[in-house]
Amino acid sequence: MIYRFNYEKLVDAVDHKGMTSSEVAAFLDIPERQYLLKLCNCKEFTMEEISILADQVLEIPPEKIPEYFFCREM
Numbered sequence: 001m002i003y004r005f006n007y008e009k010l011v012d013a014v015d016h017k018g019m020t021s022s023e024v025a026a027f028l029d030i031p032e033r034q035y036l037l038k039l040c041n042c043k044e045f046t047m048e049e050i051s052i053l054a055d056q057v058l059e060i061p062p063e064k065i066p067e068y069f070f071c072r073e074m
Contacts, residue, residue: 004041004073011039013058013068027057045069 014024025035028049037043045053050069054060058068 005069006071006073007039007069009071010053010058010068013060017057019057024053024057028052041073 014021021035021039022032025032028035030049034043038045038049050065054062054065054068060068
């Protein structure tokens with residue numbers, strides 16, 4: 001079974017930081033299109049990407065990661 005994840009909290013947090021999708025993609029060292037495909041569940045975030053986003057972009061502790069990356073869409 002393939003799960004679809006809701007990245008609304010991630011998108012809101014990035015917006016709150018005043019960052020664009022191209023800036024976030026640059027942090028991840030991936031094209032902006034690839035980042036956007038991940039947000040619409042067409043591609044998956046890697047563990048390394050999640051770690052970079054949590055540490056360097058969102059600045060959240062590890063225990064908060066599931067709230068941003070693993071909320072399933074209903």
